[in-house]
Amino acid sequence: MYVAVKGGETAIAHSLDLLADKRRGDRGVAEVSLDQIDQQLGLAVDRVMTEGSCYDRALAALAIKQARGDLVEAIFLLRAYRTTLPRFGASEPLDTSRMVAERRISSTFKDVPGGQVLGPTYDYTHRLLDFSLAAAGERPEASTAPCDVTAALPRVGDILEREGMLEPAPAADAAEAQDLTRQPVVFPTTRPVRLQNLARGDEGFLLALGYSTQRGYGNNHPFVGEIRFGAVPVSFVPEELGFAIEIAEIDVTECDMVNQFAGSHDVPPQFTRGYGLAFGHAERKAMAMALVDRALRAEELSEVATSPAQDEEFVLAHSDNVEASGFVQHLKLPHYVDFQSELVVVRALRAEVEARNRQATLCQAAE
Amino acid sequence: MPDIPVQDAAYNYAYLDEQTKRMIRRAILKAVAVPGYQVPFGGREMPLPYGWGTGGIQVTAAIIGRDDTLKVIDQGADDTTNAVSIRRFFARVADVATTTRTEEASVIQTRHRVPETPLKEGQILVFQVPIPEPLRMLEPRETETRTLHALSEYGVMQVSLYESIARHGRIAKTYNYPVMVNERYIMSPSPIPKFDNPKLDRSPALQLYGAGREKRIYAVPPYTPVKSLDFDDHPFEIETWSECCALCGSRESFLDEMIVDDTGKRLFLCSDTDWCQERQGVLPEEPPK
Numbered sequence: 001m002y003v004a005v006k007g008g009e010t011a012i013a014h015s016l017d018l019l020a021d022k023r024r025g026d027r028g029v030a031e032v033s034l035d036q037i038d039q040q041l042g043l044a045v046d047r048v049m050t051e052g053s054c055y056d057r058a059l060a061a062l063a064i065k066q067a068r069g070d071l072v073e074a075i076f077l078l079r080a081y082r083t084t085l086p087r088f089g090a091s092e093p094l095d096t097s098r099m100v101a102e103r104r105i106s107s108t109f110k111d112v113p114g115g116q117v118l119g120p121t122y123d124y125t126h127r128l129l130d131f132s133l134a135a136a137g138e139r140p141e142a143s144t145a146p147c148d149v150t151a152a153l154p155r156v157g158d159i160l161e162r163e164g165m166l167e168p169a170p171a172a173d174a175a176e177a178q179d180l181t182r183q184p185v186v187f188p189t190t191r192p193v194r195l196q197n198l199a200r201g202d203e204g205f206l207l208a209l210g211y212s213t214q215r216g217y218g219n220n221h222p223f224v225g226e227i228r229f230g231a232v233p234v235s236f237v238p239e240e241l242g243f244a245i246e247i248a249e250i251d252v253t254e255c256d257m258v259n260q261f262a263g264s265h266d267v268p269p270q271f272t273r274g275y276g277l278a279f280g281h282a283e284r285k286a287m288a289m290a291l292v293d294r295a296l297r298a299e300e301l302s303e304v305a306t307s308p309a310q311d312e313e314f315v316l317a318h319s320d321n322v323e324a325s326g327f328v329q330h331l332k333l334p335h336y337v338d339f340q341s342e343l344v345v346v347r348a349l350r351a352e353v354e355a356r357n358r359q360a361t362l363c364q365a366a367e
Numbered sequence: 368m369p370d371i372p373v374q375d376a377a378y379n380y381a382y383l384d385e386q387t388k389r390m391i392r393r394a395i396l397k398a399v400a401v402p403g404y405q406v407p408f409g410g411r412e413m414p415l416p417y418g419w420g421t422g423g424i425q426v427t428a429a430i431i432g433r434d435d436t437l438k439v440i441d442q443g444a445d446d447t448t449n450a451v452s453i454r455r456f457f458a459r460v461a462d463v464a465t466t467t468r469t470e471e472a473s474v475i476q477t478r479h480r481v482p483e484t485p486l487k488e489g490q491i492l493v494f495q496v497p498i499p500e501p502l503r504m505l506e507p508r509e510t511e512t513r514t515l516h517a518l519s520e521y522g523v524m525q526v527s528l529y530e531s532i533a534r535h536g537r538i539a540k541t542y543n544y545p546v547m548v549n550e551r552y553i554m555s556p557s558p559i560p561k562f563d564n565p566k567l568d569r570s571p572a573l574q575l576y577g578a579g580r581e582k583r584i585y586a587v588p589p590y591t592p593v594k595s596l597d598f599d600d601h602p603f604e605i606e607t608w609s610e611c612c613a614l615c616g617s618r619e620s621f622l623d624e625m626i627v628d629d630t631g632k633r634l635f636l637c638s639d640t641d642w643c644q645e646r647q648g649v650l651p652e653e654p655p656k
Contacts, residue, residue: 008446008447008448008450008451008452009446009451011448012448012451012452012455076416079412080412080413080414082412083411083412083413084378084379084382084383084384086384181409181411181412182409183409184407184408184409184410184582184583185582186407187508187509187510188510313507313508313509313510317509322412322416322417323417323580325416325417326416326417326418326419326421326580327417327418327497327580328418329416329418330416330417330418330419330497333419333441333448333449333478334441334442334447334448334449335442335479335558336442336623336638337442337443337479337480337542337559337560337621337623337638338479338541338542338543338558338560340560340606340621340622340623340624340638341541341542341560341561341562341606342541342542343624344541344606344607344608345537345539345541345606348537349535349536349537349539352536
């Protein structure tokens with residue numbers, strides 16, 4: 001019977017073997033390639049890059065393959081790799097007005113300078129299973145409108161801002177950004193750190209929290225000022241050069257949420273902003289992030305913070321799915337020593353109660 | 368069994384890069400200087416899941432060297448799956464000698480137990496800590512608990528122990544039993560059974576506590592007083608068993624209960640496998656790497 005707690009070593013080795021076998025699946029079916037994952041499961045790659053905090057499509061695709069499509073597990077794999085990479089420094093802030101936008105919409109105006117560009121979106125698909133996809137077959141290329149990649153695309157928010165109707169975006173901070181994967185979060189924190197946390201945060205968690213604000217738990221009357229998706233250049237200033245050079249181009253989704261604000265004793269009524277940014281094409285994530293960002297500004301805007309989405313410690317401490325998944329699942333680890341301690345004390349407590357009851361019965365009988 | 372992998376060339380010695388190790392060592396030094404105080408550190412993402420010992424692993428990775436001998440236990444046993452997994456991790460990334468013998472180990476990483484064999488000077492006991500904040504279940508907010516520690520405002524903990532006495536007639540807390548370190552900070556001893564608390568007091572070994580998900584390190588330097596909280600009329604006491612170990616006959620060790628058949632027949636065994644084997648005079652197997 002001692003075998004029950006022995007043999008961990010061999011059991012683990014066999015389990016790893018089985019896992020690799022399951023991953024491959026039926027050998028009669030062609031093995032999926034990283035290129036296929038990148039190209040045909042691109043939104044999964046986007047999510048893994050966003051929450052994995054690492055913009056690398058090939059690594060994200062590898063993580064998805066290794067995790068058999070479990071995206072939270074893939075995010076974990078990518079994070080564990082990312083953490084070993086050396087840091088060269090921080091890039092210059094992205095300028096999303098320089099985005100070559102594939103999609104750009106505003107719900108606050110009928111039309112905006114630069115136009116409403118639908119781009120590739122599920123928004124207007126009918127969610128009917130398309131059985132033609134079940135069969136292999138090539139599709140013709142879709143036609144695209146000519147696009148002036150050199151023209152800057154002004155942000156809708158900037159137009160409102162000029163009128164004073166919308167609060168200005170926070171001034172650029174010369175201080176180096178705190179990297180929360182290198183320095184622990186200390187509460188109360190600052191908006192840049194919060195945004196960093198939300199950008200890495202679990203999409204489902206942020207979606208539910210953002211949704212809760214719409215249902216009255218910290219409502220702040222949001223409008224989509226603008227959502228844009230496309231490629232932006234990344235610039236970096238190498239120490240030895242002293243000026244910025246463009247080192248990459250990455251796809252991002254940005255959401256500028258415009259929220260009602262009645263004003264406070266210091267500030268006249270104006271619209272306020274919530275901000276969301278994600279790697280790749282991830283509108284649900286960017287919008288949820290923007291809602292939660294705005295909700296978390298309750299204190300700064302002298303609002304009464306009574307709802308979960310407005311509670312910084314609650315939101316930031318529980319948003320990370322790698323942390324949450326690990327801690328929830330650690331309950332699978334043996335806990336028999338602590339449980340033994342509990343058994344000992346619960347038995348003792350039960351014995352006391354039984355003795356007391358017996359005594360009471362005896363006393364009653366005696367009366 | 369697949370071959371034991373040699374140190375992986377794709378990663379730095381002991382997985383973490385040297386800057387990270389230096390950062391962790393600084394946190395450890397601060398923790399040693401202020402016993403029981405929780406030092407925030409830039410906890411890294413590890414290739415093992417949060418809640419499975421990432422804090423302990425980072426501490427071990429920061430202090431381990433090729434001359435060390437590592438022992439890893441979970442629930443007191445060297446051969447439980449998570450202990451095996453962590454030992455394999457260090458065998459792979461740190462190329463370190465491992466042992467199951469408590470007295471041979473220079474670094475012992477543990478989850479949920481303190482070895483029965485008394486520790487010696489020069490040994491380091493690394494605890495894996497899930498929730499470093501002893502007041503967390505009484506006050507969920509970090510901003511609040513930090514202030515409570517700063518002011519030594521520990522009434523809330525005493526009240527919770529008192530409430531336990533009022534409800535159950537005794538302090539019904541059985542593991543993760545709070546301790547006062549060096550008469551200054553209340554500390555979580557990690558979820559070890561309270562049976563192990565007395566072993567922390569004035570131990571000749573250095574105790575390091577790592578919480579990866581919560582990004583905190585704290586320490587109890589050798590010979591530091593560690594007192595389990597109690598009341599004059601309800602002094603601290605540890606678990607006792609009326610049975611003895613079925614293998615070695617021990618009556619002084621922590622016993623695990625095993626259900627051996629469908630009728631619920633029980634057997635009691637030492638939780639500390641090394642201690643039990645030593646008492647039985649069994650030579651340890653070649654330590655699983």
